[in-house]
Amino acid sequence: MSPSAPPLCCEAPMTLAKMAALAMLGIAIGAWSAPSGAEEMASAAPGADDQTREANAQCLACHSEAGLKNPPRPDMHMEGLANHLISADRFVKSVHGEEACKDCHGEPYTQYPHQANARYQIKMCPECHKSAKREKVPEFQTTLHFKNHPYNFGCTSCHNPHTLQKAKTLGSEKKVVAQDNGMCRDCHDSEQRFAQFTTRERPDLEEAHKFLPNPELHWKSVRCVDCHTPAKEGGGTSHAILGKDKAERDCSVCHNATSSLRVRLYRHFAEQGTFQKAGFINTPLLKEAYVVGATRNTWLDLASWILTAAVVVGCVGHGLARWIAGLLRRRRD
Amino acid sequence: MSKRVYLFRLWLRCWHWLNAALILTLITSGFSLHYSGSNAAVINFGLARQIHNYAGLTLCANYVVFFIGNVITGNWWQFVPSPKEFAKRAWIQTRYYAWDIFRGLPEPFPPTREVNFNPLQQVTYWAVMYLLMPVLLASGLMFLYPTLAPENWFGVDGLLPVALTHYVAGFAIFLFLLSHLYLATMGPKLSSLIMTMITGWHEEHE
Numbered sequence: 403m404s405p406s407a408p409p410l411c412c413e414a415p416m417t418l419a420k421m422a423a424l425a426m427l428g429i430a431i432g433a434w435s436a437p438s439g440a441e442e443m444a445s446a447a448p449g450a451d452d453q454t455r456e457a458n459a460q461c462l463a464c465h466s467e468a469g470l471k472n473p474p475r476p477d478m479h480m481e482g483l484a485n486h487l488i489s490a491d492r493f494v495k496s497v498h499g500e501e502a503c504k505d506c507h508g509e510p511y512t513q514y515p516h517q518a519n520a521r522y523q524i525k526m527c528p529e530c531h532k533s534a535k536r537e538k539v540p541e542f543q544t545t546l547h548f549k550n551h552p553y554n555f556g557c558t559s560c561h562n563p564h565t566l567q568k569a570k571t572l573g574s575e576k577k578v579v580a581q582d583n584g585m586c587r588d589c590h591d592s593e594q595r596f597a598q599f600t601t602r603e604r605p606d607l608e609e610a611h612k613f614l615p616n617p618e619l620h621w622k623s624v625r626c627v628d629c630h631t632p633a634k635e636g637g638g639t640s641h642a643i644l645g646k647d648k649a650e651r652d653c654s655v656c657h658n659a660t661s662s663l664r665v666r667l668y669r670h671f672a673e674q675g676t677f678q679k680a681g682f683i684n685t686p687l688l689k690e691a692y693v694v695g696a697t698r699n700t701w702l703d704l705a706s707w708i709l710t711a712a713v714v715v716g717c718v719g720h721g722l723a724r725w726i727a728g729l730l731r732r733r734r735d
Numbered sequence: 736m737s738k739r740v741y742l743f744r745l746w747l748r749c750w751h752w753l754n755a756a757l758i759l760t761l762i763t764s765g766f767s768l769h770y771s772g773s774n775a776a777v778i779n780f781g782l783a784r785q786i787h788n789y790a791g792l793t794l795c796a797n798y799v800v801f802f803i804g805n806v807i808t809g810n811w812w813q814f815v816p817s818p819k820e821f822a823k824r825a826w827i828q829t830r831y832y833a834w835d836i837f838r839g840l841p842e843p844f845p846p847t848r849e850v851n852f853n854p855l856q857q858v859t860y861w862a863v864m865y866l867l868m869p870v871l872l873a874s875g876l877m878f879l880y881p882t883l884a885p886e887n888w889f890g891v892d893g894l895l896p897v898a899l900t901h902y903v904a905g906f907a908i909f910l911f912l913l914s915h916l917y918l919a920t921m922g923p924k925l926s927s928l929i930m931t932m933i934t935g936w937h938e939e940h941e
Contacts, residue, residue, distance in 0.1 A: 613781075615784060651781075654771045659771075660772065688895060689891055692894035695769060697898075699899070702903075709910060710909070714913060717916075723837055724836060727836075731838075
């Protein structure tokens, strides 16, 4: 959640009478528990412990579609709640699916009404993601995203912590591409979202990428960041997002036997050493896309050159033989 | 004085030389795309792509010209080998290339206005123009408009069979070009057959 996000549902004034009624309700049900429908809802990834699962179920009892339809308490700020719903299904698959909500949101959010200043105690990403602090934050600080919006553009502006999945859990590169490009296109392809950050006119994506053949096909097969970030030593994806003037425009960087996709989108295959099968180079790419120049078959190439050599040798040999035979005939005559 | 016979009309000669220029352009740009990043890539990928696309579309248009021109003029028969004693005539022509030519014997099937090509030329041109070229052009168009290709083909991208077909057909045309260039030297003089394709007049061996 970005620092500028509206406060959670804790600011509706509460009368003493209401509080008393709530206390009675609490005594009556023994404890605050999830509504009946929510008990079946997954609240954490399978690897999470029971405590996490239980704690998350309490949060999702309100912060879910089910919670919005059947609020467990009568005194809730429904408008605020509607803006803070979490898809439990997506959350449990996400990178944070094994975490308890309070691990990031902090203890103040475990009580209801949530404390007015609770949002200021939400953890910042680098508190857990140490490598982000070392590498990604300095990279991010070189970008226009940061320079133009230092106070309202952070990690979560792109990376939704409740839904973002690890590449390996998505199952295919096309899904990785869809997820990652979705982050960029959510703003760069939406007048409404774009206007939340700037008054500048939103550049038309098609127009900006008209040098690219079949832009839509490219956007389905490679990530925006595969061109819009500098190459990183040792592979991986830099967070130094590049604008159009500095983004990669040399097609052969990807369309090449040593395609940069090997150390970017497909780098985990390089780690497994499975880049050549049945004569094809960069085999993993083939499952998702035939990339001209990067996925050719070396056996077929070899066969082609052997045939070429045979034809050339045949023609030159035949020509020489004709010339010699002609010489001999002329001498004889 | 040697005998001359008018073989190729102007439209056919124009088509031939445009075809030759386009094929050479496509081979150069095609190699640059296929072997991108290596020494075989003589043109930068982005430029090679543009050249290959435009030249490919022009080749398609030129093929349409060839097809319509052949239908209108009846020239299409020249590229279809006559089945009458074809095997025997093909053998005689093969023997000529393999042996008789070194003995200085005359061509067994010299070109005439009625029959422009010998049996081996006929069957080769028939295969190239009526089989290979349509396959090459269709796969090229599918490459240009990849959404026409199947999404998936036995677990790999559907463009793979299209790419392999295009490569094999393209390379076969390249090999044909090499042998075609060599056979063009088999006139009375090295330049005779090339002049035939420029002027339309064929000069026979004395």
